[in-house]
Amino acid sequence: MKYRSLALLSTLVLGAGLAACSSSGGSSDGAGDGRTALDVWLMRDSVSAGFQKEFETGFEKAHPEIDLRIQIQEWEGIGEKVTAALASNDAPDVIEVGNTQVAQYAQSGGLTDFSDRVGELGGGANWLEGLAEPGSYEGRQYGIPYYAANRVVIHRTDLFEKAGIDPARIRTRDQWIAATRKLNTGGTQGIYLPGQNWYVLSGFVWDEGGDLAAKSGGEWKGGLDSPGALRAMDFYRRLQALGKGPKDSDESQPPQAEVMAKGQVAQIIAVPGGAKVIEEKNPELKGKLGFFPVPGKSADRPGAVFTGGSDLVVPAVAAHQEEAFTLIRELTGDTWQKKLAVAMSYVPNKTTLAAAVADDPGTAAMAAGAVNGHATPNTPQWAAVEAKNPIKEYMTAVLTGADAGSAAADASRTITETLGSDS
The missing domain is CATH 3.40.190.10 (Periplasmic binding protein-like II)
Structure with a gap:
């Protein structure tokens, strides 16, 4: 395979x-x-x-x-x-x-x-x-x-060319937002980003110097309500708004590669193998897909990604x-x-x-x-957090209008309680 x-x-x-x-x-x-x-x-x-x-x-x-x-x-x-x-x-x-x-x-x-x-x-x-x-x-x-x-940005080279965008010049988040906004015209979704893609959000959190949870004084505590994590969620919200991705599901519901294969989606964030799925579902896109790393906050370093x-x-x-x-x-x-x-x-x-x-x-x-x-927080109890996955619920809440600070505090509290339940 x-x-x-x-x-x-x-x-x-x-x-x-x-x-x-x-x-x-x-x-x-x-x-x-x-x-x-x-x-x-x-x-x-x-x-x-x-x-x-x-x-x-x-x-x-x-x-x-x-x-x-x-x-x-x-x-x-x-x-x-x-x-x-x-x-x-x-x-x-x-x-x-x-x-x-x-x-x-x-x-x-x-x-x-x-x-x-x-x-x-x-x-x-x-x-x-x-x-x-x-x-x-x-x-x-x-x-x-x-x-x-790890994940990269899979993009439609023909749509980028039509919009006059050189993907090699997209090195920062601000450049990415500007390019995506330019692509988001004439029936094209600048990006398809589902609301609960928490692995992508995690990368933005790490870029901002935060983490999903951190150990302090011998105890693990949720970190979604830190200033850096809140900035990350705000960036996610801005990027997600430049497409029509659902706010209440993740990248597998529906499979985002299949969504891109249907037509006018300029970008998704996925492992490169997603391109093979896109081409299988829509052979007309063969040879029209490219890749670039998730952009970072500055041009000298790519964006953080989950490994x-x-x-x-x-x-x-x-x-x-x-x-x-x-x-x-x-x-x-x-x-x-x-x-x-x-x-x-x-x-x-x-x-x-x-x-x-x-x-x-x-x-x-x-x-x-x-x-x-x-990687995700290095504790044996992290699997229990993913089983509940308050991060997904938090993301949907913010994207549908909830106060980010309050929603983040609630999700962080759940993470803290879960990580402490067995420690």
């Missing part, structure tokens, strides 16, 4: 399901030929069959003492399956997990701590913050950045700790990261590898934006 869907990015955050750990997932001591059998769980569609075969062949040639056994897991049910594996005596040696899932697994003490070996992995300052930061818990590094994806993607973790009970480290070092190292990025149109795990995807316009736009990537 060439591109990850927007729904899958959300799955990376929530991670839920019903399946229990199966007996086929555990590690074995040997491969029967003197080699060490290394069991690895990778997620459905995170690698293609071709890349998987190439990596297995290359890895085993470089490390003939290891018999690599990759098992593809389904996203549905993976949360409980990983939890069960970490508590068992038969865990796999390496597991791919959604980047924002690491904290909940680390909290139980079930993951190996790699804090002292970050240098061996070539990590640290070069890692994408949106992967590395949620891969840590209480100052220790448990998740190793694997790959990333979806995966980290690699090792269960504390895994039988082959050194071999697992070797696998992670290879798969997250520069050579295989470049190959993975090209094969799967992902953003590599290091900012220094962005050039690897320069020939893919959508992925290049993602990589440019990924340098300002962030």
Whole structure:
């Protein structure tokens, strides 16, 4: 699968399901030929069959003492399956997990701590913050950045050209608003932005120096009522008003790529894979879609974006700790990261590898934006906030005329209560 869907990015955050750990997932001591059998769980569609075969062949040639056994897991049910594996005596040696899932697994003490070996992995300052930061818990590094994806602006190049707008010159929010207003004429929606696209709002909040929630004095508190977050919501309101997006639903209801495919929508904010959906629904738009990073407050830095993607973790009970480290070092190292990025149109795990995807316009736009990537608040309780999702209700309230300050205070209070309910 060439591109990850927007729904899958959300799955990376929530991670839920019903399946229990199966007996086929555990590690074995040997491969029967003197080699060490290394069991690895990778997620459905995170690698293609071709890349998987190439990596297995290359890895085993470089490390003939290891018999690599990759098992593809389904996203549905993976949360409980990983939890069960970490508590068992038969865990796999390496597991791919959604980047924002690491904290909940680390909290139980079930993951190996790699804090002292970050240098061996070539990590640290070069890692994408949106992967590395949620891969840590209480100052220790448990998740190793694997790959990333984030939202960009998908636009109609023909409508931009007709309006006399060069997308390469849209570098700031003010320029974006001006261009979108110019596009919003003659039956064209300057932008289709649904009212509850809270991931996009999150980016604006981070740009303003705020956060959805922050830890203070050992306690998590909602942050939607901070001055910066209120400025972010005001910008969202102004941008959303330049189109006809619904105020009471998110990007999946209806699917925004399908809305753009129907005709006169100049822009949406989505992962680049949305362009493939648009072209499938309306072949007349093939070759008429382009990409640019979400603009920032100033021209020298792209807008903040939510980073979806995966980290690699090792269960504390895994039988082959050194071999697992070797696998992670290879798969997250520069050579295989470049190959993975090209094969799967992902953003590599290091900012220094962005050039690897320069020939893919959508992925290049993602990589440019990924340098300002962030993740949701790094607490195991954040999944409970998303289950209630007071952020969506808050956004709809403001867009339909409620006082922003009061609505933000109510939503922040709910976030605070939810995060404190289990801490």
